[in-house]
Amino acid sequence: MMLGIGFNFMYTTSQFLNFAYGSIYTLVAYLAYYFLRISIGVWFSYLLAMTIGVLLSILIYHFAQPQRIGSLRSAAFTIASALLIEGIVEEFFGENYYSFPLKSYLAGYNRILYHTIGVPVQNQTLLAASLSSATLLGVWFLLYRTKLGYGFRALALDESQAELVGVNAKLMGFISAAVGGSLVSEASLLLSPSGVLYPDMGWVPLIEAFGVVIVGGLGSLRGTVIAALGVSLVYEVVFYLVSPVYSALVPLALAALTIALRPNGLYGRLK
Amino acid sequence: MKWYTLFPALTLFALPMFPFFDIYSSTLDLALLFGVLTASWDVLAGFTNYFNLGQAFMFGLGAYTSALLSVDWGATIPETMAASTLVSAIMGLLIGIPSLRIKGPYFSIFTLSLPLLFEQLTFIFPNQLGGERGIFGVHKLSHSLIGSYYATLVFALASLLVLYVIGASGTGLILKALGEDEDAVRANGLNPTTYKIFGFVISSVFAGLSGSVYANVFGFVEPMLFSYSVSLSVVVMGVLGGLGTIAGPFYAAFLVELLPPALGVGQTEATIIMTIVVMILLIRNPSRLHRIIRTEKVKVEAHPTKR
Numbered sequence A: 001m002m003l004g005i006g007f008n009f010m011y012t013t014s015q016f017l018n019f020a021y022g023s024i025y026t027l028v029a030y031l032a033y034y035f036l037r038i039s040i041g042v043w044f045s046y047l048l049a050m051t052i053g054v055l056l057s058i059l060i061y062h063f064a065q066p067q068r069i070g071s072l073r074s075a076a077f078t079i080a081s082a083l084l085i086e087g088i089v090e091e092f093f094g095e096n097y098y099s100f101p102l103k104s105y106l107a108g109y110n111r112i113l114y115h116t117i118g119v120p121v122q123n124q125t126l127l128a129a130s131l132s133s134a135t136l137l138g139v140w141f142l143l144y145r146t147k148l149g150y151g152f153r154a155l156a157l158d159e160s161q162a163e164l165v166g167v168n169a170k171l172m173g174f175i176s177a178a179v180g181g182s183l184v185s186e187a188s189l190l191l192s193p194s195g196v197l198y199p200d201m202g203w204v205p206l207i208e209a210f211g212v213v214i215v216g217g218l219g220s221l222r223g224t225v226i227a228a229l230g231v232s233l234v235y236e237v238v239f240y241l242v243s244p245v246y247s248a249l250v251p252l253a254l255a256a257l258t259i260a261l262r263p264n265g266l267y268g269r270l271k
Numbered sequence B: 001m002k003w004y005t006l007f008p009a010l011t012l013f014a015l016p017m018f019p020f021f022d023i024y025s026s027t028l029d030l031a032l033l034f035g036v037l038t039a040s041w042d043v044l045a046g047f048t049n050y051f052n053l054g055q056a057f058m059f060g061l062g063a064y065t066s067a068l069l070s071v072d073w074g075a076t077i078p079e080t081m082a083a084s085t086l087v088s089a090i091m092g093l094l095i096g097i098p099s100l101r102i103k104g105p106y107f108s109i110f111t112l113s114l115p116l117l118f119e120q121l122t123f124i125f126p127n128q129l130g131g132e133r134g135i136f137g138v139h140k141l142s143h144s145l146i147g148s149y150y151a152t153l154v155f156a157l158a159s160l161l162v163l164y165v166i167g168a169s170g171t172g173l174i175l176k177a178l179g180e181d182e183d184a185v186r187a188n189g190l191n192p193t194t195y196k197i198f199g200f201v202i203s204s205v206f207a208g209l210s211g212s213v214y215a216n217v218f219g220f221v222e223p224m225l226f227s228y229s230v231s232l233s234v235v236v237m238g239v240l241g242g243l244g245t246i247a248g249p250f251y252a253a254f255l256v257e258l259l260p261p262a263l264g265v266g267q268t269e270a271t272i273i274m275t276i277v278v279m280i281l282l283i284r285n286p287s288r289l290h291r292i293i294r295t296e297k298v299k300v301e302a303h304p305t306k307r
Helices: A002-014 A021-037 A043-063 A071-093 A111-117 A121-143 A148-155 A159-164 A169-194 A203-216 A221-242 A251-260 B004-018 B021-048 B057-074 B076-100 B106-124 B145-169 B170-180 B182-187 B192-216 B228-241 B247-263 B267-284 B297-302
Strands: none
Touching: A002 A071, A021 A043, A021 A071, A021 A169, A021 A203, A043 A071, A043 A169, A071 B228, A071 B267, A121 A148, A121 A169, A148 A159, A148 A169, A159 A169, A203 A221, A203 A251, A203 B106, A221 A251, A251 B106, B004 B021, B004 B145, B004 B247, B021 B057, B021 B145, B021 B170, B021 B192, B021 B228, B021 B247, B057 B076, B057 B106, B057 B192, B057 B228, B076 B106, B076 B192, B106 B228, B145 B170, B145 B192, B145 B247, B170 B182, B170 B192, B182 B192, B228 B247, B228 B267, B247 B267
16 A cells, blocks of 8 residues: 555655556565575664665665656656566576564564454564555655655646746656655555565565555555555455455455556546 | 667667577567566556556466367467457456546556456456466477577567557657646546556557467466566556666566576576666666656756757
8 A cells, every 4th residue: 555655745845657666666675584584683674774774765766867867768668677676686586485573572463462352463573554544644644744745745736836836846746756666665664574575576565665655546645544444344355255366356456447447547547 | 769779679680690599489479578568557657647457467367368268169370369369458447447537546556456456366266267286288489499589580570560659650649749748638538547548458458469379489377477577567667767768678578587597597686676776766766868757747847858
């Protein structure tokens, strides 16, 4: 879901489709794994991995600014960089599967929750849920309660008009690249520890995020949040009531349905 | 897009004379099919600027259709190829009608997810679709190396020619106009969606056909055909070869597939080299060497490019 928000954030503010987010997701997970293994401390390694993810996102944006080289070329550039990052990860870590060395306080089930409501919840999941809601609130605050967010929204409405009243579109683009990159890195650090690492792991969350973005509508953050909650609800229902194998198809099926019935998504508005 | 760009492909007929042919013939077959796949991608992407990020979907669909018909029903090779053509054309219509109606990046995002969908389906129905192992024992086109190579080559050149003729025809011109300015096409009384869908169906049919040839040449299909690396490599190779030139993407894909054995490096290293080259080209834009992607509208007006 956060990947979707990060992606849509970039698109809304600077008309920039970044297909490399999936690979940044992979890279950050691998880096965090690597830093943890050479044991330089949990928080420090997470921070370092996240910083690299953000820097990479800014770097890609720097080279692929759609305003400079055209939107198609910039999309092609992000695709090439996605393949490049994936290739580099494969080159250094090989095609083996790795699993995250979880710290003991994150590995087990939460006792308090188990005793009060009787549902076993992994601590990692709990952390992910609470932190992602906090991030969501933070993004909302940034967008609707700060001067920066005012600028973003102005840019999303009309770029040339916004520049006319003194919004620095170039700087805002870089800031939104940083925000997008940090959202993706955070999603990676929160989600990947509960699974295994492999070089093309980033594509599945990216495509699920795309499904969510299509359902919610490109260029609408509110739609993305609502769609993310709705899609994951349907996903879980299918997972438990029908069959786990079909649940992977849910985001795509919903996206296909949305495209057929309401092409711009639930809340989308496309120029 | 010049007609004489097709001629270098004829030299491929001479390749079996070289001593290394026996070792690399399957690589060459694969490179030819990838060339056709990339050229078929170029018909839509290079002309109309609608990037199909799931070209592997049609390739895999054609391959699986042929394999299933051949193994389960014992269909002959022409029958499987006809069936693959039909299936990919119908699928092209089914996907193209909803997703090409709307402007913008929806089409790219939607097509990116299609290969994943089919990959999942092969795991959901392991008995019918072979699961992770794929389907083996497809009726082979030819059992000799040279036979399969020439069969693939003839198919590749024929499709290249057809794609080129479509590109050079009036329809191709309209497709190119769509890439420049959709509203101008509409103003001329033409329906842009119809032409976009036509381009997509043509592109799908040739992708499906090359998939069918893949199944018949190699004798097996596997879910790997649907992987992102196939779809996205097609995009990168198409950009490398020059969008909208048909022959360019074909050569680029052919040569990139031959990189690993030629340089003595693995597939991963080849990908890294290729992507770095493409990224540099995209930033630097040596427009005299290759007009990589049609420059933006303003620039086109400033220096009208010859085509």
